[in-house]
Amino acid sequence: DQQVKQNSPSLSVQEGRISILNCDYTNSMFDYFLWYKKYPAEGPTFLISISSIKDKNEDGRFTVFLNKSAKHLSLHIVPSQPGDSAVYFCAASEYSGGGADGLTFGKGTHLIIQP
């Protein structure tokens, strides 16, 4: 049973436009959500997180939106740049401060930024 779902295996976006990556979850106990970015032959790198007490968190070009009632979160990248081409993993935990052992990852979405 997949508790964190990223239904788009890949997404192609033109440089300068907005990239929107989606993530759905089924476990209502999830309370803290993270996005990781992964380049080929490298390990995942933490990008941005959001707690369930918020519905939005912003860091530069990256914004994460959380809709708890829909059990849905999304990562917006604007404007998209060539260096944003990577695989993006959505991850969820039952609580912040619980350590990375409680993380459940999605399968990832491969974002391709076209010039």
Place this chain on the structure above:
Amino acid sequence: EAGVAQSPRYKIIEKRQSVAFWCNPISGHATLYWYQQILGQGPKLLIQFQNNGVVDDSQLPKDRFSAERLKGVDSTLKIQPAKLEDSAVYLCASSKRVTDTEAFFGQGTRLTVV
């Protein structure tokens, strides 16, 4: 600051052979994780250490997998004997505190079992 170091980067072995992976976490990071990432899947936790003690190994297939972190710094993950389904990238990650949800990952070791 140096990142999480892992070796080897790639390994190809035959089924039923044994293999070992090594990880050196970021200096000062007390918590160390080993994850398994099968192609097309997200990382899945295998084991978590706090210093040299095991915190969580509930998802480690203990009949064939073992891990240790004897001096609370470096760690090794061993598979013996390997099966075809063990083909995956093995990721080591570390964090300063056990409560840190955001961990720092190494580049991983890609294992192919033939």
